Amino acid sequence: MAEDRLMAQSPKISKSRLWFLVHSWLALPIWFFVLIVCFTGMLAVVSQEIVWLADPAVRANKPDADTERMSFQQVLEALNKAEPDMVVERLSQPDGSHFAVKANVTLPDGTSPTLYVNPYTGTIQGKTPDFNFEAFTRALHGWWLVPFTNGFSWGWYLVSLLGLPMLASLVTGLVVYKKFWKGFFKPVRTGHGSRIFWGDLHRLSGVWSIWFIAVISVTGTWFLIQAILSDNHITLSSRPNVPVIAREQVPQTPDGSPASRIDLDEAARLARQAIPGLEVSAISLPATAYSHVTLSGPGWYPLMFQSASVNPYTRNVDSQFLISDRSALEFVTESMRPLHTGDFGGLPIKLVWFFFGLILTLMVLSGLLIWTKRTAQATAAALKRTERAPRALRSETTVEAHT
Amino acid sequence: MSQAKALPTSRLKQLWLKWRFHLNILLILIPLGFMPKYFADARLFRGDAGLGANLISDIQVGPYSLDLAELRDEAPRADGPAGYFKSFNASLCKACIKDVKAAYLRIGKPRSLRAAGTLFFGAPYSMGTSLPIPPRTKPDAHIWITLEGWDGTLHQASIPLTKASPATVAWLEKQGENK
Numbered sequence: 353m354a355e356d357r358l359m360a361q362s363p364k365i366s367k368s369r370l371w372f373l374v375h376s377w378l379a380l381p382i383w384f385f386v387l388i389v390c391f392t393g394m395l396a397v398v399s400q401e402i403v404w405l406a407d408p409a410v411r412a413n414k415p416d417a418d419t420e421r422m423s424f425q426q427v428l429e430a431l432n433k434a435e436p437d438m439v440v441e442r443l444s445q446p447d448g449s450h451f452a453v454k455a456n457v458t459l460p461d462g463t464s465p466t467l468y469v470n471p472y473t474g475t476i477q478g479k480t481p482d483f484n485f486e487a488f489t490r491a492l493h494g495w496w497l498v499p500f501t502n503g504f505s506w507g508w509y510l511v512s513l514l515g516l517p518m519l520a521s522l523v524t525g526l527v528v529y530k531k532f533w534k535g536f537f538k539p540v541r542t543g544h545g546s547r548i549f550w551g552d553l554h555r556l557s558g559v560w561s562i563w564f565i566a567v568i569s570v571t572g573t574w575f576l577i578q579a580i581l582s583d584n585h586i587t588l589s590s591r592p593n594v595p596v597i598a599r600e601q602v603p604q605t606p607d608g609s610p611a612s613r614i615d616l617d618e619a620a621r622l623a624r625q626a627i628p629g630l631e632v633s634a635i636s637l638p639a640t641a642y643s644h645v646t647l648s649g650p651g652w653y654p655l656m657f658q659s660a661s662v663n664p665y666t667r668n669v670d671s672q673f674l675i676s677d678r679s680a681l682e683f684v685t686e687s688m689r690p691l692h693t694g695d696f697g698g699l700p701i702k703l704v705w706f707f708f709g710l711i712l713t714l715m716v717l718s719g720l721l722i723w724t725k726r727t728a729q730a731t732a733a734a735l736k737r738t739e740r741a742p743r744a745l746r747s748e749t750t751v752e753a754h755t
Numbered sequence: 756m757s758q759a760k761a762l763p764t765s766r767l768k769q770l771w772l773k774w775r776f777h778l779n780i781l782l783i784l785i786p787l788g789f790m791p792k793y794f795a796d797a798r799l800f801r802g803d804a805g806l807g808a809n810l811i812s813d814i815q816v817g818p819y820s821l822d823l824a825e826l827r828d829e830a831p832r833a834d835g836p837a838g839y840f841k842s843f844n845a846s847l848c849k850a851c852i853k854d855v856k857a858a859y860l861r862i863g864k865p866r867s868l869r870a871a872g873t874l875f876f877g878a879p880y881s882m883g884t885s886l887p888i889p890p891r892t893k894p895d896a897h898i899w900i901t902l903e904g905w906d907g908t909l910h911q912a913s914i915p916l917t918k919a920s921p922a923t924v925a926w927l928e929k930q931g932e933n934k
Contacts, residue, residue: 384779439878458878462846463802484797497786497793502832507785585835596874608854608906639876641856641905 375524392493394709399486409478425617430474444634504579515572554718564708571692596642613664619645623660626669817910819851830926847879859901871901
């Protein structure tokens with residue numbers, strides 16, 4: 353209160369007080385929106401793991417110790433045997449050997465489910481449910497469910513714009529928290545009322561989350577830039593556009609039966625031969641008679657994928673996009689998404705991202721609680737003062753005493 | 756903050772102070788409002804809602820037949836400098852899947868296989884293509900389906916655009932009026 357009286361006497365708002373007010377106002381009118389975006393982002397990081405826990409069909413259980421994992425071609429053959437009329441379009445092994453292989457297929461009735469296939473036995477264990485938890489959390493977090501009709505959805509802009517106030521709240525938070533570097537081991541005071549408790553917790557989680565808030569807000573702002581670039585038809589990518597296979601390379605058959613193509617394992621072998629060290633975690637089967645077998649997988653730099661397109665008739669690797677093909681700028685831009693989602697180092701990194709996502713969600717909540725308590729008190733105090741001397745009323749919030 | 760001072764004078768500021776937290780409610784209403792659309796789209800992309808809108812069944816193309824539908828009953832969508840596109844889906848008759856090497860779609864009759872139009876991608880039970888729609892297309896135009904056999908034979912059929920996509924024709928008529 354002493355400080356408050358000081359403020360009322362001083363005609364000028366001090367700089368740190370201004371910073372403080374900016375900090376307190378950054379998320380406020382939209383705090384619930386910010387809270388849900390943080391919360392769904394936290395869930396999206398581990399959505400794949402949540403589905404793994406909830407649905408046994410998603411797990412890759414080994415029947416016994418001696419059984420080895422099947423190759424992609426063996427999985428394909430098992431699928432073709434189980435469902436001869438089904439068309440398999442893509443096979444992928446999620447990051448983590450405890451996940452079942454995913455198969456994108458189309459059934460004769462025209463439906464296109466994603467099947468979960470056991471990588472040891474080739475059995476179809478299940479399919480993605482109609483309510484796809486992973487897709488839903490990502491859509492809610494990423495574009496607020498606003499559909500993409502013309503370029504990027506405006507929901508995408510709405511969410512990615514939050515990167516800016518988030519960055520600003522980090523900067524202003526550090527400015528108003530004097531000697532924040534001494535705050536890493538400050539205990540949270542209990543027994544002094546909830547206002548003090550939430551304030552201490554907010555600051556403690558804040559200093560530990562500096563790096564995380566910086567990463568999330570910078571990468572979030574990148575999503576905004578990405579949408580702006582894309583909607584203005586500017587591309588930074590050096591990824592080659594793979595044209596369809598030339599007509600003369602696709603054989604004609606006198607009897608009218610489909611021309612034979614190399615199998616998936618052969619395609620993987622050819623790709624590895626051309627690109628030493630290529631890891632294959634996903635294979636897209638040709639989508640037309642004039643399409644390639646496309647193989648992709650992680651490379652030495654964990655934040656980017658490499659891919660190669662093999663011509664299934666000539667056995668030639670027609671196109672490739674490796675980590676070494678990226679420009680310096682692409683190293684930055686392509687790293688943004690995995691840095692945002694924590695999807696570049698398996699479960700341990702995801703858990704770190706989940707934990708700090710939880711902390712960030714709590715910071716939004718504690719920030720709001722602090723604000724409500726302080727504002728309620730400040731308003732009451734201000735009203736009291738107004739009754740006594742209307743001219744003394746200068747502000748509706750008081751400066752925080754514990755900075 | 757100078758807010759308190761300005762409070763009695765500015766009506767706008769007063770409104771802002773009174774209603775600012777209702778922004779939260781407005782923002783929450785957005786995903787709630789789009790949720791039915793989200794699930795309808797998810798159904799459509801899973802193929803649970805059929806091929807799409809304005810389905811034309813059993814179009815005879817030489818010895819083969821196929822079903823054609825537009826993905827959505829709506830005008831073509833702009834894709835920047837590339838122009839306007841309309842998504843169509845098709846499914847081949849079960850008996851002809853083995854024989855047909857490729858299926859193409861084009862506005863107006865193709866003069867040769869090289870100009871057969873856009874390729875249909877995906878499983879023959881549900882293939883898709885993105886058809887470029889030049890804004891100067893005549894509203895009475897036909898769309899042509901070309902099927903290419905593995906033996907090199909070609910078969911063609913056409914259907915009026917009005918039947919395949921009434922919304923595209925309405926859009927073309929509007930384009931004509933604006934010129």
